Amino acid sequence: MFRLEDYVFHRDLTKTYPIITHGKGVYLYEENGKRYLDGCSGAVAANLGHGDKRIAEAMALQAEKAAFVHTMRFETDVLHKLAEKIGKLAPKQLNKVYFTCGGSEANESAIKLSRQYFRDRGEPEKQIVIGRWQSYHGNTIGSLSAGGDIKRRQPYNGYLLPFQHVSAPHCLHCPFNREESDCESKRDWSCVRELERIILEIGPGQISAFIAEPITGSQAGAMPPPKSYFREVRALCDKYDLLLIIDEVMTGFGRTGTCFAIEHDDVMPDIITFGKGVSGGYSPLGGMIVHDKIIDGIRENSNGKFLHGYTYSGHPVTIAAGVAAMDIYEQENILDNVKKLEGHLSSGLYKLKHKYPIVYDIRGRGLFFGMELASNQDGKPFASDLRISERLNELAMELGAVFYPGSGTVDGYAGDHLIIAPPLIITQGEIDELISLLNHALQALMDSMKEGS
Structure with a gap:
């Protein structure tokens, strides 16, 4: 449910935001029951996931x-x-x-x-x-x-x-x-x-x-x-x-x-x-x-x-x-989990790079990766008014995942990227789900770009 009028000074007063009622593990749940896989640990902060009673x-x-x-x-x-x-x-x-x-x-x-x-x-x-x-x-x-x-x-x-x-x-x-x-x-x-x-x-x-x-x-x-x-x-x-x-x-x-x-x-x-x-x-x-x-x-x-x-x-x-x-x-040997799953996450992201021409670069360490988006394989950035990284994240949220979009990648003004940084407690199966959702979001973005051309 979206609240159009309220007393909150929102970060962006032109937007309405989903209301999260609770979280568990790597997931967040909206009041209508919709589930989001937290692919960025909020703002690379929720390292241990959500809902830990301890x-x-x-x-x-x-x-x-x-x-x-x-x-x-x-x-x-x-x-x-x-x-x-x-x-x-x-x-x-x-x-x-x-x-x-x-x-x-x-x-x-x-x-x-x-x-x-x-x-x-x-x-x-x-x-x-x-x-x-x-x-x-x-x-x-x-x-x-x-x-x-x-x-x-x-x-x-x-x-x-x-x-x-x-x-x-x-x-x-x-x-x-x-x-x-x-x-x-x-x-x-x-x-x-x-x-x-x-x-x-x-x-x-x-x-x-x-x-x-x-x-x-x-x-x-x-x-x-x-x-x-x-x-x-x-x-x-x-x-x-x-x-x-x-x-x-x-x-x-x-x-x-x-x-x-x-x-x-x-x-x-x-x-x-x-x-x-x-x-x-x-x-x-x-x-x-x-x-x-x-x-x-x-x-x-x-x-x-x-x-x-x-x-x-x-x-x-x-x-x-x-x-x-x-x-x-x-x-819980969290460091060991990060080391164990680093290769699995990077492998999944590199497969997306090989599949989608707009994915220019994958880089990172541990469970902290960046996906740079560009208009061609020479790295030419998209026009900033296209809001490519924001659009990709919006499409991912519609599908049930959330990431950390950014812009200014190339020189502070031009360039788009997405940070993929899930909670450090994530499992291999949950990484597979994350990659699948990101794959569908990238495909939806590509389809929308073709429709707009």
């Missing part, structure tokens, strides 16, 4: 004990439990966990921590953050300033901080017209050289951090980096004394088959930010994991105080959801 019961139990304490004055045992669980999963020198209510707040916190770390060390000029175009780090002013989502930035340009941006290593659409194999063999990445050029133009004494997603998510459709890219970036950060912030909001907690996606690159960040999957989407939760050298600096130079905080940082009920989720990840 997480709900953990939250209810904590609400009975203590629903809220302010972390300026008190802490709870669940706060310490979750911090320990996350800290033990992180790289060895990242041992302190700061909690927020989501990824935007996590990245905002990391930006501010980088600034305070250098300011209190006696270098107040080091405050500029360098990000990458076609990246997304959140919608607060600081995180939006660091991000490179052109369409989200434009309405707020007057408010944004004077951060800088460089090209992301999207070799399929290299802005420098180079081949990945050439860059890799020569250890000479144009996008890395661009980063060094910007560092030297601004002056290392003005820059606090470089922030990047280990796999570019919503803005490029699950685009993994080249093999040695992050090792080269880490070397530059060390050379010019910049902090390296790795944004694992979408990729953390098993999404790519490792606890954190940066593990694929064997690189040590200074700060890892996280969100989404940490609570399996059951409650708003995020945070950052911080390197010992930064913690030592805050102790030595800032009297041990990070001058930042949110009312709901470390909210006990939300934290309890995180503890329960972490237990499930471990007890």
Whole structure:
């Protein structure tokens, strides 16, 4: 049932939205009984699926004990439990966990921590953050300033901080017209050289951090980096004394088959930010994991105080959801399930690529894949007014599946993609169903395009 008039300030006031009454496993159910296979874990957040009573019961139990304490004055045992669980999963020198209510707040916190770390060390000029175009780090002013989502930035340009941006290593659409194999063999990445050029133009004494997603998510459709890219970036950060912030909001907690996606690159960040999957989407939760050298600096130079905080940082009920989720990840060997099913999902998606000429590329890791759509096999993007990725997802929803459509794949403006990122508890049979539904949606899209031609 669609409600045409209500009191909700919808994300899009021209649309009406299905009302979901409940979910179970990888499925969501509408009030009229229609079932949707959640092919994108909501927004790559519902890693453990829907309707898990263990997480709900953990939250209810904590609400009975203590629903809220302010972390300026008190802490709870669940706060310490979750911090320990996350800290033990992180790289060895990242041992302190700061909690927020989501990824935007996590990245905002990391930006501010980088600034305070250098300011209190006696270098107040080091405050500029360098990000990458076609990246997304959140919608607060600081995180939006660091991000490179052109369409989200434009309405707020007057408010944004004077951060800088460089090209992301999207070799399929290299802005420098180079081949990945050439860059890799020569250890000479144009996008890395661009980063060094910007560092030297601004002056290392003005820059606090470089922030990047280990796999570019919503803005490029699950685009993994080249093999040695992050090792080269880490070397530059060390050379010019910049902090390296790795944004694992979408990729953390098993999404790519490792606890954190940066593990694929064997690189040590200074700060890892996280969100989404940490609570399996059951409650708003995020945070950052911080390197010992930064913690030592805050102790030595800032009297041990990070001058930042949110009312709901470390909210006990939300934290309890995180503890329960972490237990499930471990007890049910979720990482093993991701590794086991990665090949099955990728195989199904590649079959669709071979079948439909509009599927230009398939890429990704674990249970985090992108499907790029183009008007020909040379990768020419569709006209943006055709809304190709949105139309494909709308057709999929009619059939009973939902995915994560995106645009601006090629250059921030042109290009369409779909993210396929089902809950990490999915089975092989459910992946077969997902591929079948996506197959029918692609066929329906192709048929509609023929009718319109």
